[in-house]
Amino acid sequence: MTDDSNLPEDDDPVTLDEPGTGTDENTGDKNAIWMRLLYMIIFAVLFGVSETILALGAILQFGFLLFTRKRNEKIAEFGVTLSDWMRDVARFQTAVTEKKPFPWSET
Secondary structure, three states: OOOHHHOOOOOOOOOOOOOOOOOOOOOOOHHHHHHHHHHHHHHHHHHHHHHHHHHHHHHHHHHHHHHHOOOOHHHHHHHHHHHHHHHHHHHHHOOOOOOOOOOOOOO
């Protein structure tokens, strides 16, 4: 059994805010929602292009593995960078985060 003596008396469930609600100065601003749609369309197109680039990188890497018996480090590093960007796009597209991926990222 667990020791319940250390639990706080107020054990009401905690409700977390959804991404993009309550913490943004554009709350309730319909223009912000439409701008998000525009960004989502742009990122969807770029994501499709990145899938093609990923496939080409995989084919090139396989060619290097086939003929040299070792991986090409530059292609592998590019794959890491590309997959990080694709992850960021997916997180933005599904509203996990409000941070826009490169080239619109602030950092």
